[in-house]
Structure formats: C-alpha cells, structure tokens
Amino acid sequence: MIKTLSLSVLIIVITILFSKTNIHSVEPEEFLQNPKQELKARNISKNVRCLVCQNQSIDESAAPLAKDLRILIRKKVKEGHTENEIYKFLTDRYGDFILLKPPLKRTTFMLWFLPFVFLAIGIFILSWHHKKSKKKLPHT
Numbered sequence: 001m002i003k004t005l006s007l008s009v010l011i012i013v014i015t016i017l018f019s020k021t022n023i024h025s026v027e028p029e030e031f032l033q034n035p036k037q038e039l040k041a042r043n044i045s046k047n048v049r050c051l052v053c054q055n056q057s058i059d060e061s062a063a064p065l066a067k068d069l070r071i072l073i074r075k076k077v078k079e080g081h082t083e084n085e086i087y088k089f090l091t092d093r094y095g096d097f098i099l100l101k102p103p104l105k106r107t108t109f110m111l112w113f114l115p116f117v118f119l120a121i122g123i124f125i126l127s128w129h130h131k132k133s134k135k136k137l138p139h140t
Helices: 001-018 034-046 064-078 084-093 105-135
Strands: none
Touching: 034 064, 034 084, 064 084
16 A cells, blocks of 8 residues: 555656646747847746746746846847846846856855765765664674
C-alpha cells in the first residue's frame, strides 16, 4: 500500500517537473513591430525575475509589475539600448536579485557556493550516521 502510494507520488512529481509548459504572459499589445527587437526583448525578459512571483521570469508572469517591466524593457529596446545596458539599468534599480542567473561576484559568492557547502555537510552527516549505526549493530 505504501509502496503504491510512494510510486504514485513519484509519478506525479516527475510528470509535473517534465511537463512544464512554455506559457508566456506577454499580452498582444506589448509586442514590438520589429521581429528582431521583439526577440531581443523576449530574451531579456526570460532572464529577469518577477519580483512578485520570484520563481518566474517576467516573460512567464502575469503580475502587473512584470507587465510594467516587460513594457520598460521593450521601450529600452526600441530606444536602441544594448542587452548589457538594459541589464545594468535593471540591476542598478533592483539589485542582482532581479536576474534569474545572477553574476558570480563578491556579493553573490554565498548564493553560488552555499548549496555545495550544504551538500558536503549533508554527505558528511550521512556517512557519520551510517558509520555510527554500523557500530551499534550486534555481531552475530
């Protein structure tokens, strides 16, 4: 019974993870007439975090703030700004948090390497616990 339930939960989780649809919340009135500019704006929007949703890009988010940021990016693209200039404008205004893939620098060092530290600590604890539990087993 428990194995069947565990298998069902695993199948549901895998299905959810691999069936992520490519839903975009860009509204028709936001589209730029120039296809190259629109592509550039979409590429930038895919790398910018929605400050409301936090785990979605502004390209995927339907939040009003995400819409405002998409419009701002499209305005900057129409004005001829480069991707780097737009990213710099956004990070100057909102910080590195607005980028879904923040750059590796002194202020984001912990963000990039702390997961590996926690992984190493977890492996150490598991191996220590495994060795400790082996010692407690009676020899037959």
